[in-house]
Amino acid sequence: MCRHLAYLGEPLAPGELLVAPPHALYRQSWAPREQRHGTVNADGFGLGWYADGDETPARYRRAGPIWADAAFADLARVLRTRALVAAVRSATPGCADGEAAAAPFAAGPWLFSHNGAVAGWPGELGALAALLPPAELLELEARTDSALVWALVLHRLRAGATPGEALAATVADVAKHTSARLNLLLTDGRSIAATAWGDTLYHRALPGLGTVVASEPYDDEPSWQRAEDASLLLVEASGVTVQRLPGRD
Ligand code: GLN
Numbered sequence: 001m002c003r004h005l006a007y008l009g010e011p012l013a014p015g016e017l018l019v020a021p022p023h024a025l026y027r028q029s030w031a032p033r034e035q036r037h038g039t040v041n042a043d044g045f046g047l048g049w050y051a052d053g054d055e056t057p058a059r060y061r062r063a064g065p066i067w068a069d070a071a072f073a074d075l076a077r078v079l080r081t082r083a084l085v086a087a088v089r090s091a092t093p094g095c096a097d098g099e100a101a102a103a104p105f106a107a108g109p110w111l112f113s114h115n116g117a118v119a120g121w122p123g124e125l126g127a128l129a130a131l132l133p134p135a136e137l138l139e140l141e142a143r144t145d146s147a148l149v150w151a152l153v154l155h156r157l158r159a160g161a162t163p164g165e166a167l168a169a170t171v172a173d174v175a176k177h178t179s180a181r182l183n184l185l186l187t188d189g190r191s192i193a194a195t196a197w198g199d200t201l202y203h204r205a206l207p208g209l210g211t212v213v214a215s216e217p218y219d220d221e222p223s224w225q226r227a228e229d230a231s232l233l234l235v236e237a238s239g240v241t242v243q244r245l246p247g248r249d
Contacts, residue, residue, distance in 0.1 A: 002041055002215075003028040004087040004103065004113040006185045006192045008235055009210010014047060015076035018086050021218035026073070029066045029088040034200050034216040037117070037181070038090035041065075044102030045072075045088045048111040049081040050189040055109045057083075057189065061102045082210075083189040085111040092117040092145065101142035105150040109188040112153060114146035115215055116181030116198055118174060121145040128177045131155070149174065153186065163193035164234050168245055171197055175247050185213065192235040195245065196227040203233060203240055211235045 005025050007017055019026045023033060029041045046061035062069050066088055087103035095101060103113035118125065125148065129137060132151055140147045152173060156166035163186050174180050181198030194201060194213045203213045204224045213233060217224040227233055230248035234241045 002087050002089045002103070002113075002115045003032055003035065004085065004115050004183075004185050005212065005214040005218075006083075006085045006113075006187055006194065006235075007210060007212050008083045008187065008190075008192050008237075009206065010208070011052070011080040011082050012209060013077055014049060014079055014081060014084050014086065015073060017212060017218065018047070019073050019076050023216070024218045025086055025088055025214075026066055028216065028218075032216060036199065038092075041088035041090045043089045043091040043097060044099060045069075045086070046102040046104050047072075047076065047084060047086045048104040048106060049079060049084040052082070055189060057106060057109070057111050059104060059106055059111075061099050063097065063099045063102065083187055083192075085113050085185055085187055087113045087115070092121075094121050095144035095146070096142050098142070101144045101147070103146065105141050105147060107154055110154070110157065111187050112150045113185040114149050115183040115185075118145035118149065118178060118180040118182075120178045121148070125178065128152075128174060131173060149182065149184070153184070163188065163191060164232055164243070167193050167195050168232055171195055171245055172247055183215065190236075192233070194233040194235070196229050196231050196233070197245065197248075198229070201227040201231075201233070203227065203235070205240075211240060
């Protein structure tokens with residue numbers, strides 16, 4: 001099960017969150033502390049971030065382990081951004097490999113990451129895939145459960161749902177059809193929506209800076225707050241709100 005992280009706030013270097021802390025995402029790629037599914041996260045990684053004045057994010061993704069990429073730590077040290085999503089991947093059975101399968105996925109202003117797995121992928125998910133028009137199925141970024149979940153979320157966003165509504169409705173749709181772990185992260189650079197559904201999720205305020213949402217704490221500071229399972233987190237400049245998601249058995 002992958003590990004992921006999102007940040008929203010004042011400009012900072014992604015490396016301050018992703019590389020420098022003692023248990024940062026970088027280290028979580030080989031030594032996660034709270035991962036219950038999978039062991040290492042060596043099947044690709046990605047960072048998506050926003051430059052000031054440009055609402056379309058940039059992405060840097062690779063198919064291999066983050067520790068084997070000499071450029072990543074350098075880039076993460078010198079960039080500055082007000083919002084980012086990053087992930088390290090542990091591919092689940094039946095899912096394609098390669099850069100295209102590494103989160104974050106993107107469309108327009110959106111960045112998305114899925115930490116989890118959808119049971120029955122790919123062969124038993126016809127009913128779920130049928131929720132999408134064929135043209136949107138053909139646009140899948142990769143042949144993975146995560147890309148299908150992203151297509152379902154994007155379909156809702158395009159129909160006018162808010163980020164929180166799109167995540168909650170997608171979790172409900174998938175849970176209706178099959179069992180799944182669905183820790184989702186979504187940002188448009190101005191807010192973050194995240195779900196805890198089957199795996200750990202934390203958030204933390206960085207005083208004077210902003211808010212981090214992450215699969216697991218990157219250090220031992222006491223200010224990390226764990227979200228309960230089956231919850232939806234909404235992060236805006238004004239702070240964090242947490243709602244319960246219905247339908248957990
Ligand atoms: N199932 C997804 C994939 O294979 C996500 C994996 C994960 O969370 N470990 O890419």
